[in-house]
Amino acid sequence: MTTDQIILFALFGVLFGFLIWGRIRYDLVAFAALLIAVLLGYLPYSEAFMGFGHPAVVIIALVLIVSRGLMNSGAVELIARFVVKPDRPLPVHISIMSVAGAALSAVINNVAALALLMSLDIGAANKAKRAISLSLMPLSFATILGGMITLIGTPPNIVIAQYRGTALGEPYQMFDFAPVGITVSLVGILYVAIIGWRFIPERANSGSLEGDAGLYVCEARVKDESKSIGKQLRDLYPSANEHDITVLGLVRNGKRLPGFSRMVETRAGDFLVLEGDPKSVEKFMGAADLDFVGAEKHGGLRGSSLTILEVIVPDNARIAGRTAIDLRLLYRRGVTLLGVSRNGVRFRDRVRRLPIKPGDMLLLLGPEERMDEVTAWLGVLPLADRRTEVIQRTKALFAIGAFAAAIMLPVLGITDLTIALGLCVIAYVAAGLIGGSDFYELIEWKVIVLLACLIPLSGALESTGGTTLIADAIVTQTAGLPAWAILTVLMVVTMTLSDFLNNVATALIAAPIGVSVANSIGASPDPFLMGVAVAASCAFLTPIGHKNNTIIMGPGNYQFGDYWRMGLLLEIIVIVVAVPALMVFWPL
Template identity: 75%
Template sequence: MTGDQILLFALFGVLFAFLVWGRVRYDLVAFTALLIAVFAGHVEPDAAFAGFGHPAVVIIALVLIVSRGLVNSGAVELIARFVVAPDRPVPVHISVMAVVGAALSAVINNVAALALLMTLDMDVARKAKRAVSMTLMPLSFATILGGMITLIGTPPNIVIAQYRQDALGAPFSMFDFAPVGLVVASVGIVFVALIGWRLIPGREGGPSLEDDAGLYLAEARVRDGSRAIGQMVRDLYPEAADKDVQIIGLVRNHKRLPGFSRTEEIRKGDFLVLEGDPKSIEAFMGAAELDFSGSEKHQGGLRGANLTLIEAIVPDTARIVNRSAMDVRLLYRHGVTLLGVSRGGRRFRDRVRKLAIRPGDVLLLLGPDDRMEQVAQWLGVYPLADRKTAVIQRRKAAAAIAAFGIAIALAVLGVTSLAVALGACVVAYVALGLLGGEEFYATIEWKVIVLLASLIPLSATLEASGGTELIANAIVDGTDGWPAWAILLVLMVVTMTMSDFLNNVATALIAAPIGVSVAQSLGASPDPFLMGVAVAASCAFLTPIGHKNNTIIMGPGGYQFGDYWRMGLALEVIVIAVSVPMILWVWPL
């Protein structure tokens, strides 16, 4: 072992220790390690930041943006809406949610898929009066499994594909991962749906923001073409109940009709008076094809891109105290509408826009995301932290799906690269108004981008120094006389163990060159070893820190650190048992 190799191994050892420790952000740890390597002379200064332009980094960033655009269009919600039923038995519910979650994770980022379905799963658990912990972890694991099916489903697949291009001259294509990924995901879903969920302690989830949020009174306009037209108000009660919203009145010709107007026939231009939390109100309006109050008078501001609902509390010094939204001309001056007001659970008969606001009221404001902070300051109100609700532009779902499909088709047919195709899709989403300027950048997981861009030069340096070859030789020597499939199994177990404690992108970057070196030492094809690394790096089920999805569900599911291995250990064994023969069948040695 040379002096350079000793220093690099020491640097990687310290890097791993800090990543496992987790007290310092992993992107800062990786970036610091990169700078140390530059100052030590292991990485050339000109190559230090080459990782930021690497295709894998660009593709991961674009996938995150495209995923957000699909969610904003309602394309994902359109699918998810038909899979929820509180009266299903737990195994059936988990099966349906897991299949949908895996399918979504194959075409959008698996974190985005979980974020969408998690809310639905928690709502079903509440309505069915069962512990959310029974179903939330199976859903998380299913979205992780589904990400293995395509190139864009999970970052490790993108990393492995681009590494193959750098090392062997050609990347894995979009669906090269599908034969192995489909089988592994299918077997894994069967396990979590029939057996795995029974191994999880039944705990109630932790407190959520919605649990202590007040109920708002809001108005929704019946737009032209709405399916509500011609129905009685009471005909919408089942849909409202499903979305946890109450319809408590009807406004016609600027006047609130008496009572609840249950038997009143709904007409174009009427306003339904709704009571519920922001997400429930937004979801009901989408399902009933209603518009936000004010949209008929301010088309540009309320139908533009990147609309957001924010909740803000009113102090006694606010400009709007003892005045209404009409008095301060909120809509006309700023393109922001007062959608609802929460006043300690009290109901009122005044129109929302004409209601005199009092100190202590909580306002539900709707407008362009990049304008909301400025408007809140102008009003003198205080936005509540983490109380934003995105407004879904459901009428653009077909266009969003078409743009995404065309982009994937162009990449699969070889017309252009995947990065360029996804970039064109992003441009289309911006043109459609599905993404705004701030959201464009806010959607990107910059910590992951910096981590990946920092580790790419470090990984290349370790490989160039012969360090990965040393590790590969140690694995080969330690398994001397073993068949090639057993060596592949050992590589996958090592990689999977690393992924349970390290970021899966970092694991893939480090394990990929080791896999190629092992293959070269055996005189075998590197493809099965790269596929093995891709599968193993994605499957982190033992801890809440191995995959972001596991971290996301920890609080809402009420899980403890030691709960994950109860189902995760058996699932990792199943993944290894299924994937090794499938890899060797699809990608022979």
């Protein structure tokens, strides 16, 4: 071992130690390690920041944006409507949610897939009066498994694909991961749905994912050609109950009809008076085919990305003592007063004609980029973490078409995936599915910086012979064993690292080792690279190995030691299934 190798191994050892420790942000740790490597002369200054332009970094950023665009269009919600029924037996519920989660993770980022389905799973658990912990961890594991199916499903696949392009001259394509990924995912889902969930401790629910959202009185318009036209108001009660909404009455020709108007048939142009929390109101409006006040001001293919913001009215607010119509809020500022919450007190005034009092909580709906300016003008105070994206369901087909085109362009060889996803993002911005102000907020910059810093660092380790040294050690320790056994050892080592390190970091370090091992034993590098991709993605023993496991820890009321109970056997199953599948689809 040379001096350079010793120093670099020591640097990586310190890097891994800080990453596992977790007290310092992992992007800062990686950035510091990069600068140290440059100062020590292992990287030229001109190449220090080349990782930020690496295709893998760009693709990961674009996938996060495209995933949000698909969610904002309601394309993903179309699937979600059919997967949640609280009265299903738990194994059936877990099976359906897991299949849906895996399928979504194959086409959007697996973190985004979990974020969408998690709220549905929590709602189903609360309605069924069972512990959230029993179904939330299986859902997380299923989304991790499903991410292995395509190139864009999980960051390790993107890293491995781009590394193959650098090392072997041609990157993996969109569906090269599918044969092994589908095989492993199906077996893994069978395990979590039938056996795995039984190992999870049944813990008391920690409460709502969103916190204690207030109940608002809102109005929703029955739009032309709505499927609710002609139905009596009571016919909408089952859907309202499903979405935790109370239908309070009906407004027709500008006047609130007496009582609850249960027997009145709805007409186009009527307004339903609803009571519920913001997310429930938004979802019920989608299910009942209703529209919000002022839709004509915000709608259209070129409309802005919309958000619902909860604010509280202080004593000195401009809107205190006045109505939304007095201020001409919609026409002057392009923002709709969607609902009002007044300490649980109901009122019969029209929402826009209600004099606002200090202490009221308001729901404001409008373009994301305009909300800060409008709240400052109104003198109201936004509530932390109380923004709800408005699903623009009329754009679902457009969003699906744009995404399908982005997938097909590289498949047909017209352009590469980076350019195709970039064109998809531009289309989503032009259609108002993604706002200009929140564009950069959708990118997870800590992961981007981590990846951009580790790419040149792993290159330095490879150029100094460090990865070859590790590969030789693996080959030496497994001397005499068949190639499939060596592949198994590599996957076990990679999977163990991924349980404690970021999976992107694990893939970057393990990919060159896999190629070196394959070259040392005269085998094809493809099964070893694919094996690294599978193993780096499958982190099921801890809450820190994969972001999805971290996300569910609070809502599921899990403890650190809960994950290995179901995850250990799953990791063994992944190895047992993946190695033969690799040998079939990617012969050694």
